[in-house]
Amino acid sequence: MNTLLENYQQLQAETPRLRAVDAAEKLGVSEAELLNAMVGVNVTSLDPTKIPEILKTFKKLGHVMALTRNNHVVNEIKGVYEKLYISERNDSLMGVAINPGGIDLRLFLHKWHSVFLVESEHHSSIQFFDIAGKAVHKVFTTAQSNMSELVNLKERFKVPAYKLTVTSEEKPTQLLRVLSEEELAAFRAAWAKLEDVHLFPKLLDTHNLGRVQALDLVGSPWSYEIPSNVLPEVLEAVKAQAQEIMVFVGNHGAVQIYSGQVNTLKQVGEWYNVLDPQFNLHAKAQQFDRAFVVRKPTDNGETVVTSIEFFDAQGDTLLTLFGRRTEGKKQTAEWQTICHNLTEEKLAMIS
Structure with a gap:
């Protein structure tokens, strides 16, 4: 067993409800690196070259929860992952799902680098990460999801564990312009x-x-x-x-x-929340x-x-x-x- 996985399991035992993103931060690695260390336990590597095809299979899963976040805000929508279109613009791969009132997305797929299937007794999820190992998008099964289609997705797109390379993307400093x-x-x-x-x-x-x-x-x-x-x-x-x-x-x-x-x-700790049946918003x-x-x-x-x-x-x-x-x-x-x-x-x- 690798050291990172051992450290994570010890952390889990001490703090059972700790989210993977927070555990990764505590362990000094990216979330993608943490999941990569868990491949073969409850995580499966999926083929990152097939991300558009993976996305297009989500409609068959039926009712799911889509999650997109940044450092301080999380958006969660339940619905069907449909009307997805993939296109290339200026040599950059893009995706769009136009579903007002449902799962409505704008996806910059040229920024996506790795993808994993995470399975647990509560739900399963397909999680996408950028080159820095930071999550860009996640899709979770619900009680209404078609789990046989998840099995099909896993069999179709799984690949052996591979060496994951993460590179910190340094964002260029935006210099303030002095306008005449x-x-x-x-x-x-x-x-x-x-x-x-x-x-x-x-x-x-x-x-x-x-x-x-x-x-x-x-x-x-x-x-x-x-x-x-x-x-x-x-x-x-x-x-x-x-x-x-x-x-x-x-x-x-x-x-x-x-x-x-x-x-x-509802305010819960440091998070201000919208907690509706089909939509959750969590904001620090x-x-x-x-x-x-x-x-x-x-x-x-x-x-x-x-x-x-x-x-x-x-x-x-x-x-x-x-x-x-x-x-x-x-x-x-x-x-x-x-x-x-x-x-x-x-x-x-x-x-």
Whole structure:
């Protein structure tokens, strides 16, 4: 038995409910390295060159739970893994599952590096990791899953244990640009002329700006900084007014989107949670560093879409909330009021 596995089993005996991601951190390895050490126990290596094919088999599993997380937020949606499309864009493999109200995903498959099947007496899961050994996406069976299809998946894609190489991906430091008055005016004018929210990343690239710096620079009426600890307040207001929202949680390998209402809200330790039957959100809200109410023109400038965006201290997006809408229609007046009230509170704090 290898030393890492022995150390993990000892840690498990001392702390039976410790999650693998937390155990890996305590053991000083990545989560993928920990699972790789468990191959042959309750873990099976799957063929990483067949990730698109593996994803396409998930529909046959039926009812599952999809999980995508970053350091401080976890998004869990129960449903069927369907309407999945794989394509290549600019030599990068991408996946998309467009299922509003269900398992709705944007997958950056060129960032995915390894995959394992983990089996336990409670449930089984297929877990995907990046080159640094960090989880990008996981799919768990439920009581309604077709377990015979899981057996088929295992037999079709299993491979012998292989040497797993992890490489720390150093994220380049985003240097703050100093814009001239002309450059700033051009950026603000371009923002005001946005015709589609999906063009926003291109706007940032064109002006060579990080997201947080862009929100700082553009100012009113497009961006308002708000207190970073407002998530409970926002979700309580959403619940009270029975609003449908869109909840975006992602990492550099995947974005998972929930669309619908939230009902059961609860603080448990350091986590603030949505605990609904088909959707769970877990957020270490005290780790949020900055937050903004953001407004973007869309539908050829006819409609302004408002979001609430939360960031960590490195400027990475942790969580984004939108009022749910259908294409070509406005967000509800209730959602706009929730966002407006946050900006009014911020203005009051400043004055």
